[in-house]
Amino acid sequence: MSSLLIKNCDWIITQNAGREVLTNASVLVRDGEIREIGKAESASADVEIDGRGKIALPGLINTHTHLSMTLFRGFADDMWLQEWLQKKIWPLEAKLTGEACYYGALLGSAEMILSGTTTFVDMYFHMEDVAQAVAEAGLRGFLSYGIIDLFDKAKARKEQEHARKFYDYVNNLHNPRIRFVLGPHAPYTCSPETLLWAKEFGEKNKVLVHTHIAETRREQADSQKQHGMRVVEYLDKIGALSENILAAHCVWLTKSEVGLLAKAGARVSHCPVSNMKLASGGEAPLPEMFDAGIPVGLGTDGAASNNSLDMFETMKVCALFHKALRWDPTVLDAQRVLDLATIDGARALGAREEIGSIEVGKRGDIILVNAKSPSMMPIHGKSTVVSHLVYSSPSGDVDTTIVDGKVLMQNRQVKSFDMERVLARTQEVATQLVSG
Ligand SMILES: [Zn+2]
Numbered sequence: 001m002s003s004l005l006i007k008n009c010d011w012i013i014t015q016n017a018g019r020e021v022l023t024n025a026s027v028l029v030r031d032g033e034i035r036e037i038g039k040a041e042s043a044s045a046d047v048e049i050d051g052r053g054k055i056a057l058p059g060l061i062n063t064h065t066h067l068s069m070t071l072f073r074g075f076a077d078d079m080w081l082q083e084w085l086q087k088k089i090w091p092l093e094a095k096l097t098g099e100a101c102y103y104g105a106l107l108g109s110a111e112m113i114l115s116g117t118t119t120f121v122d123m124y125f126h127m128e129d130v131a132q133a134v135a136e137a138g139l140r141g142f143l144s145y146g147i148i149d150l151f152d153k154a155k156a157r158k159e160q161e162h163a164r165k166f167y168d169y170v171n172n173l174h175n176p177r178i179r180f181v182l183g184p185h186a187p188y189t190c191s192p193e194t195l196l197w198a199k200e201f202g203e204k205n206k207v208l209v210h211t212h213i214a215e216t217r218r219e220q221a222d223s224q225k226q227h228g229m230r231v232v233e234y235l236d237k238i239g240a241l242s243e244n245i246l247a248a249h250c251v252w253l254t255k256s257e258v259g260l261l262a263k264a265g266a267r268v269s270h271c272p273v274s275n276m277k278l279a280s281g282g283e284a285p286l287p288e289m290f291d292a293g294i295p296v297g298l299g300t301d302g303a304a305s306n307n308s309l310d311m312f313e314t315m316k317v318c319a320l321f322h323k324a325l326r327w328d329p330t331v332l333d334a335q336r337v338l339d340l341a342t343i344d345g346a347r348a349l350g351a352r353e354e355i356g357s358i359e360v361g362k363r364g365d366i367i368l369v370n371a372k373s374p375s376m377m378p379i380h381g382k383s384t385v386v387s388h389l390v391y392s393s394p395s396g397d398v399d400t401t402i403v404d405g406k407v408l409m410q411n412r413q414v415k416s417f418d419m420e421r422v423l424a425r426t427q428e429v430a431t432q433l434v435s436g
Contacts, residue, residue: 002046003030004364004405009051010371011385012037015058015342015357019335021382027056029364029405037360047407053372054399055385057338058357059118059140059365060311061345064210064248064269064299066124066146067133068096068104070111071430072304081216081278089304093125095433101126102133103426108309109137110419114412115310115395116367118403119345119355121246121269121299123183123210127166131178138408138416140365142349143170144183144210147198151191160197167205177404179207181246186212187231188219195240202244208267208349209242214257215249216280232257241266246348248299251280255288262292267348270340272321273314274301283325286332297345298337312395315341319390334383334390364405373397 005028012022014037026040036043076088101124112120119140124130127145134141145166149156163182170180184190184198190211202209214220214231227234232253235241243265250261250268261268270284289296298318300309319337323329346356354363370376371385375392379385401409408416 005045032404063297066302069302105133297348
């Protein structure tokens with residue numbers, strides 16, 4: 001039984017239904033759960049943190065990444081997606097080991113902890129090793145093994161079996177912070193049989209089906225050529241859409257495809273930085289998705305196509321991207337963007353009852369941002385605090401990161417694992433991969 005009291009925060013951005021902002025208030029977390037918010041003058045706890053000069057907000061939620069791809073950061077930039085995958089990424093991925101993915105995941109965890117992300121959705125390989133890294137780091141991970149069958153029946157059986165084994169592995173961990181997600185990579189790398197199997201498995205076991213949809217214009221053109229219809233129309237026709245789908249990207253969608261996703265109850269992970277860097281072109285139609293009621297969260301995508309896992313940066317880019325493309329500064333305001341990175345991300349993961357806001361009964365996933373940093377000044381009431389968080393505050397202003405009431409970073413020092421050792425070993429492992 002452990003408890004944590006964050007005392008006298010200058011500001012608490014609750015992100016509750018009323019988007020309430022509290023001043024000079026405290027948060028008490030007991031056994032990983034938020035128990036009290038308010039004055040908490042008489043409360044005491046095993047661990048106390050001085051919240052003066054700090055802004056408390058819910059830990060950020062990254063709804064799409066490939067954590068161990070931190071190993072390939074900066075290795076191949078400025079290329080077209082297909083060429084990038086085929087010439088650079090896939091040959092390296094063929095050489096990946098469990099140890100490499102473990103260190104890549106710890107490196108990514110360090111980066112997320114330092115930039116205020118507490119929950120993330122992953123898709124990659126050697127996921128048992130990734131799960132070990134996430135357990136050590138103390139983050140909340142929704143983990144999927146990336147299924148790629150390339151339309152080969154034998155490979156499809158093997159991949160499905162692999163995913164099923166990882167499902168058992170995660171269940172046997174009995175770690176409430178680590179959750180299994182199914183990960184059929186994309187409609188262009190998975191056969192319809194595998195996509196339908198994923199849909200059934202997701203429905204039967206109540207798990208998310210994490211995939212990539214309509215990332216590029218070429219994907220839509222190929223779909224027209226192969227199936228005579230657009231990607232989401234194809235998924236609808238074969239019966240693969242469901243409310244468990246968490247679709248990364250969705251850049252190239254028509255209004256009617258947005259309608260099909262909404263009708264199915266699917267969720268979307270919007271990754272503006274990756275889309276811009278890979279020149280995916282166009283823009284995920286967020287306003288149309290909002291109008292259709294699709295739950296949308298923000299994601300970074302992997303560090304090989306971003307190249308960071310920084311959700312503060314992603315928030316700012318997201319706001320600017322849509323304003324620039326729509327010629328409309330009102331299209332996404334700061335509050336809406338902060339929602340995408342917190343409570344809406346939780347909704348996209350079906351975890352709205354647990355995370356995404358600072359409310360009694362939710363998990364103690366909280367970050368503290370330095371309110372005395374030059375980029376946070378001056379403050380004129382709550383709307384400027386939200387504005388600064390989205391438009392001016394770098395992630396380096398995050399001072400403390402807490403998950404389930406456990407302090408993973410304080411004063412910018414990662415506490416849950418030995419970062420120096422991880423950085424050194426990750427460099428060795430990455431050098432071996434790239435040069436070996
Ligand atoms: Zn991705």
